[in-house]
Amino acid sequence: MTGARRVVFVVFDGMKMLDLAGPAEVFAEANLFGAAYSPAHVSPSGRPVATSTGLRLAVDGTARDVPDADTVVVTGGDALVTRPIDPELVAAVRTLAPRTRRLVSICTGSFVLAAAGVLAGRRATTHWRHAPLLARSYPDIRVAPDALYVEDGGIHTSAGVSAGIDLALALVEQDHGADLARSVARSLVMFMQRPGGQSQFSAPLEVRPPRTAALRAVVDLVSARPSLDHGASTLAARAGVSPRHLARLFAAELGTTPARYVEQVRLDHAKALLDAGHGVAETAREAGFGSAETLRRTFVSRLGVSPSQYRDRFGSTRPRPREDPGAAGEPTG
Structure with a gap:
């Protein structure tokens, strides 16, 4: 795909499948209306991963194996808030962060960005259930617990699961304008901007x-x-x-x-x-x-x-x- 924007998804064992599938479908749908996004998937080890649904996902290698990316998307997973985060996963984000125009996390993927140090001094969000933990664990992050997604200095974080779809649509609008994003929203039967914040779900x-x-x-x-x-x-x-x-x-x-x-x-x-x-x-x-x-x-x-x-x-x-x-x-x- 000539001139494509490479979107690299960072995945790992236990990752939430919708954190990948939702944004990926938004980018794929955008391609039908004239965008040019090219996906790639990397894992800390370079081996396939088992998702939260049990589906095994093939990958394109490790963070070191992909060229510079337009957008890097770090998926979330339940274990990120219950166990220490895999140092190799944190290292993968640190490897990709300086090589991308735009760094994104979905749901609890924000904890990986925080562990990598890229959210220090920035405003960010995560799933409403885990926002207090993010704020306690990383007091140098200005956590916005009610936001569906937040952008600060080229780093984008989203709330739980389906909010990653909202964020992906916002990124498409940022890249290609409101008309193309509106076409994607209509095709996927979703809001251009969902009314209200996370608190209505808490x-x-x-x-x-x-x-x-x-x-x-x-x-x-x-x-x-x-x-x-x-x-x-x-x-x-x-x-x-x-x-x-x-x-x-x-x-x-x-x-x-x-x-x-x-x-x-x-x-x-x-x-x-x-x-x-x-x-x-x-x-x-x-x-x-x-x-x-x-x-x-x-x-x-x-x-x-x-x-x-x-x-x-x-x-x-x-x-x-x-x-x-x-x-x-x-x-x-």
């Missing part, structure tokens, strides 16, 4: 029981009865401490403020109610937001979508009787 807040009895009582009450008055003064009175002391307890043990904690618990409760099919007004009342408008503002601010949009996306896999313009399955751009 699981409910998990908090270790606080050590302090007073704080533990407050946290238990908020979780059990989110619709009660949980203002700072009210919570402090229930705990038998001053509002200032309660704020110090929240900061020391939970790393947040009382107001932020209450809002998060109420948001999680509202998401669960909407998942179960409850109406917006009822959800607002039961979750403690007081009004549907307050609930809407919180959802848009924190999740990037309205309560009704959230319910439509996560309430059921059954098709809605009537699709709104721009709903999932109708790519926009």
